[in-house]
Amino acid sequence: MKKVITYGTFDLLHEGHINILRRAKELGDYLIVGVTSDSFDRGRGKLNVRNNVLERVEAVKATGYADEVIIEDYLGQKIDDIQRYNADIFAIGSDWEGKFDYLNEYCKVVYLPRTEGISSTMLREQTEEVFRIGIIGSGRIAKRFVPESKVVNSAKVTAVFNPDKKSASEFGEKFGLKTFYDCFDDFLKEVDAVYIASPHLTHYGYTRQSLHAGKHVLCEIPFMLSACQARELYNYADTHNLVLLEASKTAFCPSFNHLVTLVKSGVIGDVVDVKTSLSKMVTAPTRELDATQAGGAMNEHAPLNMMAIIKLLGKDFSKVEFYSKVENGVDIYTKADICYPHATASMTLGIGVKTEGNMIISGTKGYVYVPAPWWLTDFFEIRYEDQTKNKMYFYSYDGEGLRYEIQEFMSMIVNHRKNSYKLRCIESIAIAEVIERFNKKVNYNEI
Ligand code: CTP
Numbered sequence: 122m123k124k125v126i127t128y129g130t131f132d133l134l135h136e137g138h139i140n141i142l143r144r145a146k147e148l149g150d151y152l153i154v155g156v157t158s159d160s161f162d163r164g165r166g167k168l169n170v171r172n173n174v175l176e177r178v179e180a181v182k183a184t185g186y187a188d189e190v191i192i193e194d195y196l197g198q199k200i201d202d203i204q205r206y207n208a209d210i211f212a213i214g215s216d217w218e219g220k221f222d223y224l225n226e227y228c229k230v231v232y233l234p235r236t237e238g239i240s241s242t243m244l245r246e247q248t249e250e251v252f253r254i255g256i257i258g259s260g261r262i263a264k265r266f267v268p269e270s271k272v273v274n275s276a277k278v279t280a281v282f283n284p285d286k287k288s289a290s291e292f293g294e295k296f297g298l299k300t301f302y303d304c305f306d307d308f309l310k311e312v313d314a315v316y317i318a319s320p321h322l323t324h325y326g327y328t329r330q331s332l333h334a335g336k337h338v339l340c341e342i343p344f345m346l347s348a349c350q351a352r353e354l355y356n357y358a359d360t361h362n363l364v365l366l367e368a369s370k371t372a373f374c375p376s377f378n379h380l381v382t383l384v385k386s387g388v389i390g391d392v393v394d395v396k397t398s399l400s401k402m403v404t405a406p407t408r409e410l411d412a413t414q415a416g417g418a419m420n421e422h423a424p425l426n427m428m429a430i431i432k433l434l435g436k437d438f439s440k441v442e443f444y445s446k447v448e449n450g451v452d453i454y455t456k457a458d459i460c461y462p463h464a465t466a467s468m469t470l471g472i473g474v475k476t477e478g479n480m481i482i483s484g485t486k487g488y489v490y491v492p493a494p495w496w497l498t499d500f501f502e503i504r505y506e507d508q509t510k511n512k513m514y515f516y517s518y519d520g521e522g523l524r525y526e527i528q529e530f531m532s533m534i535v536n537h538r539k540n541s542y543k544l545r546c547i548e549s550i551a552i553a554e555v556i557e558r559f560n561k562k563v564n565y566n567e568i
Contacts (some may be wrong), residue, residue, distance in 0.1 A: 122149075122150045122151055122153070122465035123149030123150050123210065123333040123434065124149055124150070124151045124152075124153065124206060124207060124209050124210070124234055124468070125145050125146065125148045125149040125151065125153070125208065125209070125210045125211075125212055126152075126153040126154075126155065126199075126202060126203060126206060126208040126210070126211055126212070126228075126478050127141065127142070127145045127152070127153075127154055127155070127211070127213060128130055128144070128155035128156075128157070128199065128213065129141075129154075129155075129156070129157070129213075130156070130157045130167065130170055130177065130241065131154075131156055131177045131180060131181050131513075132170045132171055132172050132177060132241040132419040133171055133172060133175050133240075133244045133245065133248075133539070134172075134177070134180035134181070134184070134244070134457030135239050135240075135243050135244060137182065137214075137235065137236035137239045138184070138238055138566050139184050139186075140187060140236045141212075141213075141214050141233055141235070141236070141534065142154065142181070142184050142186040142187065142338075143184075143186055143207055144212070144233045144234070145212040146187075148185045148210050148231060149209060149210055150429075151188045151190075152186055152187050152188050152190065153187070153189045153190075153191060153202070153206055153208065154176050154181050154186075154190050154191070155188040155190075155191050155192070155193040155199070156174060156178050156181055156190060156192060156193065157189070157193045157194075157197075158174050158192050158193065158194040158195040158342065159174050159179075159193075160194070160375065161193060161194050161377055162309050164209075164370060164375070164516070164517055165196075165355060165517075166201070166272070166517075166519050168272055168273060168274075168496065168524060168528055169245060169272070169273065169274040169331045169447065170241075171241075171245055171274070174192065174227070176506065177321070178190050178192075179293075182230065184383050186510055188328075189206075189515065194271075196281050198209070199221075199224060200224065200227060201232055201495075203224065203227045203228050203342070204227060208227075208228050208455035209228055209229060210228060210229045210230075210231055211215035211221065211224045211227075211228050211229070211231070212231045212232075212233055212498070213230075213231075213232060213233070213414070214232070214233060214234075214235040215232045215235045216231050216235050217232065217233050219337055221325060226520045227250055228240050235447065236538050237279035237397050238386065238537070242243070245274065249274060249275055250275055250440055250535060251276075251277050252275050252277065252313040252314050252318055252337075252531065252535075253277055253278075253279040253280070253311065253313045253314070254270065254276055254277065254278045254313070254314050255278075255279065255280040255282060255308055255309070255311060255312035255314070255315045255336075256278060256281045256282070256292075256315070256318060257278070257280075257281075257283075257297075257308075257315055257317045257319050257323075257327050257331075258283060258316065258318040258319030258320070258323075258341075259281055259285075259288045259289055259291070259318075260284045260288075260319075260559070262293075262318045262341060262380075263281070263292065263316075263318040265293070265299075265521040265523055266278070266316055266318065266523055266527070267294070267296045267525040268520070268521075269520055269522075269527060270405045270523075270524075270525045270527050271368055271386060272519075272520070272524050272529045273524055273531055274528075274530050274531060274535075275531045275534070275535055276435040276527055278298060278316075279298060279299060279311065279312060280293075280298055280299040280300070280301060280304060280308055280311045280312055281293050281296075281298045281299075281300055282301040282302070282308040283302055283319075283463075284295050284302055284303075285302065286302040286303075288565075289301065289302040294471075297421060297440045299311060300567055304325075305330065306334070309330070309331060309334040310338060310346055311335060312535060313336065314336055314337035314338070314339070314364075314530070315327070315336050315337075315339070316324065316339045316340075316341075316368070316440065316551075317331075317332045317338065317339070317340040317368075317407075318341045318352060318377050318473075319341075319342055319502075320408060320414055320415075320477055321346065321414065321415040322346075322414060322415050323344055323407075324340055324341070324343070324344065324345060324346075324458060325345055325346075325350045326353050327340075328340050328345075328365070329354060332357050332358055332361065332363055332365065333357075333449045334352060335361070335362070335363065337356070337363050337364040337365070337530070337533075338364070338365050338366070338500075339364075339368050339527070339530045340365070340366070341367060341368045342367065342368060342369055342424035343370075343415075343420050343421075343424045343553075343556055344369075344383060344549055344553060344559060345553045346415060346420065346553065346556055346557060347549050347553055347556075347560075348551075348553045348554035348557050349561065350553070351390075351531075351549060351550045351553040354374075354396065355546040355549070355550065356369075358539065359539055359546075362539070363539075364530065364533045364534050364538070364539060365539075366526070366529065366530050366541060366544070367424070367426060367430050367544055367552070368370055368523075368525050368526050368530075369424055369428045369500065369526070369552075370425075370496075370522050371425055371428065371429070371496045371497075371522075372428050372432070372526070372543050372544040373477050373525035373526040373528070373529045373541075373543050373544070374497075374498055374518065374522060374525050375516060375525065376428075376498040376499055376501075376514075376518065377498045378543060379514070380489065380491065380498060380501055380514075381432050381433065383503070383514075384433060384482055384484070384489060385485070386470070386487075387486075388486075388502060388503055389483070389484030389485070389486050389487040389488055389489060390484040390485030390486070390487065390534055391463075391482070391483050391484055391485045392433055392434060392464055392481075392482060393428070393432060393463075393464050393465070393483055393484060393485060394464060394465050394466065394481075394483040395430050395433050395464070395465075395466040395467075395480070395481075395482050395483075396466070396468075396469075396480065396481045396482075397429050397430065397466075397467075397468045397476050397480045397495065398419060398426075398468065398469040398470070398476045398477060398478050398479060398493075398495075399422045399425060399426055399468075399469075399470055399471075399478070399494075399495075399496060400418075400422075400454075400469075400470065400471030400472070400474060400475050400476040400477075400478060401421075401472060401474065402471070402472065402473075402475060403472050403473070408452055408454075409451075409472050410419055410448075410472070410473075411451070412449065412450030412451050413450070415450040415560075416472075417451040417452040417453075417455070417472070418445075418452050418453060418454055418470040418471050418472045418473075418474075419445070419452055419455045419457075419470060419556065419559045419560075420444070420505075420556060420560075421470070421472055422468075422470040422471075422472075423455075423457070423468065423552070423555060423559070424551055424556070424566065425496050426470065427459075427468065427551075427555050427556075428544065428548070428552060428553040429480060429495075430459060430466045430468065430547070431548050431551055431552065432484065432544075433466075433482060434459075434461050434464050434466055434553035435461070436547060436550075437461065437462075438459045438460060438551075439460050439462055439467050440459070440564070441450045441457055441458070441459050441460075441555055441558055441559075441563075441564060442457070442458045442564045442566070443455055443456070443457050443458075443558075443559050443564060443565045443566065444456045444457075444458075444566050445565065445566070445567055445568065446473075446474065446566075446567070446568050448473060451472075453471065453473025454467070454469075454471045454472075454473060454474035454476075455469075455470050455471055455559070456469045456470075457555070457559070477493055478493035478494045479489065479491060479493045480495035486505065487503060487504055487505040487506070487510075488503075489501055489502070489503050489504075490502050490504055497516065497518055497522060498516065499515065499516050499517065499518040500514065500515050501514050502514070527544060529541055
């Protein structure tokens with residue numbers, strides 16, 4: 122029996138796919154089709170696949186050409202599969218001509234003619250529901266947003282608002298966007314959703330105005346500086362069927378999500394302590410060192426660190442104690458101790474004090490070590506007393522990492538989802554609560 126094996130994503134199954142499967146089947150007696158897993162596609166930067174793996178497998182089965190369907194989940198798997206299934210022929214479309222010659226060592230490689238004029242990419246573009254996104258603010262983070270949004274389905278950045286005319290026009294020109302600087306309402310009329318990347322103290326006002334104008338909102342960190350503001354806005358969004366999401370980029374990264382699910386599945390036993398640290402040195406003049414603009418290490422870095430602590434230990438902390446080193450009215454360093462009934466946590470944050478930016482999660486069976494910069498997670502290790510049991514995990518962190526939060530935001534809009542399990546509204550409110558306690562100097566000590 123001659124066995125043929127072929128691979129693909131097979132998203133929005135089309136005539137080109139049906140033809141290639143038929144041609145591949147004609148090469149032998151038995152056809153094995155490898156369909157990429159969702160995480161494999163995400164890992165190789167293919168974020169815009171429309172059908173999930175189950176839907177794609179069903180579509181391939183429905184063609185009637187596949188005798189067996191398998192899932193492709195890792196790089197190098199083709200070699201394993203060819204040997205495991207004793208495949209005689211590896212078949213793939215001619216768009217891959219030459220790219221799989223290395224498989225000749227294991228079986229015969231055949232490039233089959235590709236069907237002209239159709240592809241999943243084309244179908245995705247034709248059927249895509251596009252949402253116009255307006256950016257509020259045109260500083261450092263906003264600049265990273267536009268290129269990152271290009272790899273996400275349904276997102277099209279069309280306008281920018283900044284009361285500073287020069288900054289708005291330069292940004293608009295650089296990215297080919299419609300520019301607004303004097304009338305916020307005119308800007309809102311031009312968009313379906315906004316990304317707020319303006320100074321901290323403007324977040325509440327811009328979010329409120331945008332929601333009241335019926336726009337979905339993705340707001341940068343620190344999301345809100347008080348829990349009641351956060352609660353009010355989430356309630357408004359909920360009752361008006363709008364998406365409101367805190368742009369806590371690490372919360373949406375596949376590697377961080379996997380870290381959380383591994384820990385929650387008990388690989389290090391019960392979690393007893395979480396230590397996180399993040400420092401970025403800044404020099405004056407900058408808004409981070411400006412007390413009138415809600416500067417300081419806490420406002421700047423607590424959102425990501427508290428997010429990690431809350432994802433791992435929950436939002437029901439019992440006590441938070443702050444220790445800060447202050448210069449010119451802003452904390453250049455803060456250490457916060459967070460107590461839970463069942464665990465402890467701490468975060469060490471700096472903008473004028475350098476710390477080692479790692480994260481350590483300690484449990485009753487072992488610990489997880491995430492080296493600096495933990496918030497751009499691409500590697501972590503689970504370590505045990507018996508070091509032979511240690512396990513390392515590697516991931517790719519694509520681009521600037523903003524694509525994952527943009528993808529979640531767009532997916533919530535398209536699928537009418539108002540809460541993200543990756544960062545729930547109540548978790549986001551709890552983060553704002555800690556920041557509020559700090560700014561109100563509750564359990565606050567200067568060192
Ligand atoms: N294929 C084909 N003719 C097309 C499109 C795809 O023969 N018009 C083949 C590919 O060469 C590959 C298989 O179908 O052997 C699966 O390809 P896949 O990447 O899933 O399909 P595309 O439509 O090319 O997807 P995308 O646009 O996302 O790259």
